[in-house]
Amino acid sequence: MNKNIRILQFLVSILYSVQSHFSGAQTIQLNGNGIPESITRSITGVDGNAALNISVPYKTSYTQNILSVESSINIKGGTSNTSIGGAGVYGENFTLNNNGSVWGGDGYNGGVAVSGNKISINNYRNVYGGNGLGGSGSSGGAGLSGDDIIVDNYRSIYGGDDLGGTGGSGVTGSNITVHNSGGIWGGNGVNGGDGINGSNLFITNDNMISGGYGIKQGGDAISGNQITLNNNGIVQGGYGPDGSCSVYGEDIHINNHGNISGSYNSQKDAYNTSIIFSAGYNSLDIYSDSVINGDIKLASIPVNGTNELIIKNINNATAINGGLMIGNGSSVYLSSKNIIFNGNISIDEDASMNLSAGNANVHANTITLKSDSWLNIDTSIKNWTQDYYTLLSSDTGISIADNSHIVQYNVLLTEGAESYVYTSLNDDDNKLISMLRWNNTKGMGYGTFNIEKDATL
Structure with a gap:
């Protein structure tokens, strides 16, 4: 009897050890009926292979194939000393509910924690990209990587570290929708990784997105192209001697109710550049609860390209704690009143600033229009x-290097008609003002003005 009990206890102990942890790649066949398949044991891949490979029925969608990693469970990709670390979870067309921890494997380049396309991820715990071990030229793995991904993050997503190379991105890919209520961080390295990197990104941030720390240069919080950012939290460039941006890329549209900051430079006691618009058609809407620390920069236009930015103060936003730099050939359109920069505004050659009399009032410490730069003013004053x-x-x-580059136009007047608006610097050269000509004691106070048909004054 005692012998039978001991045998039974032995068998139970074996069963328990298998259920609590398994080494080697596992393939999970999801059922496609919308009922979650639970992972109740920790799994570690070997030799750079994925820990979990996901298989789904033909012609099913991610909403029908659901995988749940339960609390206290660790899923980790295999380690490789010569190649890329394995993914923690790999597959397509499935939903991952993560209540445990998912890791990419360590390797010459770190592995991705969750990799694949057409995935929906609800992260309630932790996701870690694998660490890079290869030194110069290597990189940490991404926390999440793929195309056509939906991310709802309630806890933490980290790119992997690489002390000799570049940190991994927290999230990377294309056609990605992110709702962040937790934290997303790029990995640390010689150069920090980006918090989120990719194309066609739709991001709603209610908490924290940050680039990774870099021994040389920190990572950007968000970078890529075709990005929409609705920010209600903090978007912060990663720390590093050479600094980093909060947002970098082209075709970017930002609605800011939170804090957007470049990395802080303690030696200069100032923030590095907060946002760089590199090309395309861009917009920045700031609200009363908006905080921006660091300069806003438009890069010089690319060959055969364009770089335009519209800045709108929606409802009495606070001052931008930085300046505005408009690179060669780029254009900024400033709309709404009381747009205030605590830094300087600089407009390079062939670049332009566009204003509307009565609808725009821009303030800065110093404003410089270099030679061959342009100031275009809509003087269609109705009041x-x-x-x-x-x-x-x-x-x-x-x-202003060349006053002839102050261009006025009025859509209320017929072509070639005498304008009823006068624009000039005041006597102290610290204001550029527009007024009706007959209010100018130094100029023409009369004239005939040909109004465009159907124009309303």
């Missing part, structure tokens, strides 16, 4: 008041 309209104002002065 014929005795007051003047301030277009630009400065603490220390406005420098």
Whole structure:
């Protein structure tokens, strides 16, 4: 009897050990009926292979194939000393509910924690990209990587570290929708990894997105192209001597109710550039609860390309703690009143700033229009008041290299008609103002003005 009991205890102990942990790649066949398949044991891949390979029935979608990693369970890709670490979970057309921890395997390049296409991920715990071990030229693995991904993050997603190379991205790929209520971080390295990197990204941030720390340069919080960012939390560039951006890329549209900051430079006691618009058609809407720390920069236009930015102050946003730099050939359109920069505004050659009298009032420490730069002003004033309209104002002065490059146009007038609006710098050169001509004591106070048909004043 005692012998039978001991045998039974032995068999139970074996069964328990198998259920609590398994080494070697596992293939999970999901059922396609919308009922979750639970992982109740920890699994580690070997020799750079994935821990879990997901198989789904033909012609089923991610909503029908559901995998749940239960609490306290660890899924980790296999380690490889010569190649890429294995994925923690790999597959297509499935939903992952993660209540445990999913890791990419360590390797010459770190493995991706969750890899594949057409995936929906509900992360309630932790996702870690694998660490890179290869030194210079290697990289940490991404936390999540693939195309056509939906991410709902309630806890933590990390790119893998690589102390000799580049940190991995927290999330990377194309056609990705992210709702972040937790934290997404790029990995640390000689160069930090990006928090989120890719194309066609739709991001709603309610908590924290950050680039990784870099021994040389920190990672960007968000980078790529065709990005929509609705920010209610913190978007922060990663720390590093050379700094990093909060947002970098082209065709970017930002609605900011939160904090967007470049990395802080303690030696300069200032923030690095917060946002770089590299090309395309871009927009930045700032609200009363908006905080932006660091300069906003438009890069010089690419060959045969364009780089345009529309900035709107929706409802009395606070000052931008930085300046505005408009690179060669790029254009900025400033809309709404009281757009304030605590830094300087610089407009390079062939670049332009576009304003509307009565609808835009921009302030900065110093404003400089370099040679061959342009200031385009819509002077379609409908409110014929005795007051003047301030277009630009400065603490220390406005420098315009060529006054002939101040271009006025009025859509209310017929082509070639005499304008009823006068625009000039004031006597102290710290304001650019527009007014009705007859209110200018130094200029013409009369004339005939040919109004366009059906124009309303």
